[in-house]
Amino acid sequence: MSSSDPAVPDALTSLTPEARAWLDTALAGIATDPTTIRTLFPAVRRRCGRAPLPDGRTVDEAARILLLTALPLRDQALVDEVGALHRYGDPAEQRAVLRALPQVDRAGTGRFLDLVRQTLRCNDSALIEAALGPYAAAHLPSDEYRQAVLKCVFHGIPLDRVAGLDDRADAELARMLSDFARERAAAGRPVPEDIAPLVRPFTTTHGAV
Structure with a gap:
């Protein structure tokens, strides 16, 4: 690897010599x-494996993120290339794209937000969770962020996996979650326990859950 290439993170030092050579x-x-x-991205799992990593990712995901950060593109050319990888990728490839967005968009322009929005229209819980990482927390408008949190509740995605909730929870989100909780209780269905901590700071206005 040249000095201009991205450094292989510690998480990938366990690669076999053959996999490391391929990645380099x-x-x-x-x-x-x-x-x-375009051809390397789909080949990562076959060449590097998919062993779990301590941070919850897998080897193939970490390697794909590294490939994305190696792209020497800017502006619309970068948006188009990353967007195509997401559009034509399988779910594992799409998750890698979504989780790489903070590193790909280092300037914080928010220009990749459409990929988050597209994902939030699907019903794949793993993809929804990947979409609601730090990039969505930083750039998703408040109304869309609230709807995304509510979708997580519907899909049974633990809210501690949604980035930014400590900073972005507000009275309107508390109202939406309270309404959801009341509907569930009225129907005799269990209410997710992780709703209450988000609603409790606003109970003087919206009542307890």
Whole structure:
């Protein structure tokens, strides 16, 4: 790897020599010709494996994020390339794209927000969870963020996996969650326990859950 290539993180140092060599070559190839990522991205799982990592990711996801950060593109060219990888990728590839967005959009422009929005229209819980990481927390407008949190509750996604809730929870979100909880209780269905901590700070206005 040259000094301009992204450093392989500690999480990937457990790669076999063959997988590490493949990844090094892939990173160098992307730096020279960004279009090579289109064939390299789907091949990651086969070449690097999918062993779990201590941070909850898998080896293939971490390697794919590294490939994305190696792209020497800017502005709309970068948006188009990353968007195509998401559009044509399988769920594992899409999760990697979504989780890489903070690193890909280092300037914090929010220009990749459409990928988050597209994902939030699906019903795949793992993809929804991946979409609601730090990038969504930083850039998703308040009304869309609230609706996304409510969708997580509907899908049974634990709210501690949604980035930014400590900062972005507000009275309107508390009202929406309270309404949901009352409807569930009236129907004799269990109310997720992780709703209460978000509603409690606003109970003087909206009542307890």
